[in-house]
Amino acid sequence: MTNAPKEKEITAKKQPAFQAPKGMRDILPSEAAYWERARETASDIAEAYGFGYVETPVLENTDLFSRGVGGGTDIVEKEMFSLKTKGGDSLSLRPEMTAPVMRSFIENGMSRLPQPVKLWYYGPQFRHENPQSGRFRQFYQTGFEIIGGEQDPVYDAQVIVAAVRFLESMKIKNPIIQINSIGCRSCRTIYRKKLLDFYRKELAAGSKKKGKAICKDCERRMDTNVLRLLDCKEEGCEEIKNRAPSILDSLDSPCRAHFKGVLEFLDEIGLPYSLNPYLVRGLDYYNRTVFEFFTEEENIALGGGGRYDYLADLIGGRPTPAVGVAMGIDRIIGILKSADIVFEPRRKEKIFVVHVGEVAKKKVFALIEELHKANIRVTEALGKDSLQSQMKAADKEGSPIALILGQKEVYEDAAIVRDMKTGAQETVPLNKIVEEIKKRLKS
C-alpha cells in the first residue's frame, strides 16, 4: 500500500491513452445482443444437428498450421501472429480452427468414439491481414466439423445445411451457396498441369503483345501454388481466369460421383446453389467439395468450408475423412448492423429491488443474495438513493415486479411487492418473499 502513487503523481504526467491493437476491437454492451445471439444461435443449430462443443487453446504449435494449413498459403506465409516462448517453443495464435479441432480429435483419441464425431466451436481467430471493411486481425468464427466414419457425401451436405440454417436464423436473407469440387490429389495433378499450360500460353501471348498478362502475385503463384491463380481478384487476372480450363473436367470418376452425391442431397431439400468451377479456397488440406456463402448484395464471403480428408494424416494422425464449415461472425453482424436489423436481447424478466434509507440498503443487499440463491433474477440501483429515481430505473428495465423496502418495512421485517403494470401493492413478510415472487412469476 505504501508504494502506491499519490493522486498528484498520477495526474502530473499525462500518459498517452492506449488503443486496441490495429485490426482488433472491443465488443461493447450496446452491441452485445448481436454477439450473444450469434453464439446462442450456433449452439442451437449444433444441438439440432448433434454437434458436441469443443474448445481448444488460442495458441498452438506453429507447425500445426504450417503442416496442416500449408506452408505456401497466405495464412501461414504472411498472416500468423507467431511467438517464441521463454522455453523456446514456437507457438502461433490460431488463424483458423480446423487444424486445432483435428489436433484435438487425434490427441484425445476421438477415433475410438462412435464415428463420425461431430464437433462445433466458437471463438476468436487471428490473422495479420490489412484491416479493412469486414477484415480484421482478430475475428470470430463458429464452425461445424464432421470427422471420421465414411467419406459419405451426406456429411458434406449436412455441414452446408447447418451453415445455411445458421445464416437464416441470424436473419441473413437468401444466402447464396457457391460450390465446387477440387477432386483428389490425382485429379489435381492433372488439372494443375492443364492450368499451368493455359497460363504459360497466356503469358507468352501477353509478352508478345508487350502487355502484362497476369499480376506479380499470380506470376509467383505459377511457381508456388498454381490453383491459387484462380483466387486472384485483379481485374486482368479475373478476365483470364474466366477462360481457364474448369477443374470439373479433370475429376476422376470417384470424385465426380462424390460431388454428384453432395448436389443430390442439396437438391433433395430444395437448397439452391451455384456451381463455381473457379472456387478453390486457399488452404492445402481441402479435397473434393469446397464451398462458400455470400449474399446477393455483398461480394464478401460470410463463411466457407469443405472436405479435408488429408488433414489428419498431415498432422500425424491416421487418414480420417472429414468435412467442415467456418462462419465469419464479424461479417454477419456487420451486415445486420448496416441493414438496421436489431436483435432484442433475450431478456429474462428481473425483479427490481428498491431501498429507502441506509438500513434498508443493507437489508436489500442481503435480500438480493437470497433471491439469487432461489434462482430469481434480480436487478437494483444500489447507487441511487431516492425512491423516485429507483422506480424510474425499474420502469426502464421493464421489471414486472418491484420489491420496496423502507424504514417501516425494515422495522416490520417485510417488503412491499408492487405489480409494475397495475401499480397494485401488497406488504409481504420477508420470510415469505421468495415463495410469493415465485408464485407471481409463474402466473
Ligand code: AMP
Ligand atoms: P476462411 O476459412 O478463411 O474462408 O474463413 C471463413 C470465414 O471467416 C470467411 O468466409 C469470413 O466470413 C471469415 N473471415 C476470414 N478472415 C476474416 C477476417 N480477417 N476478418 C473477418 N472475417 C474473416
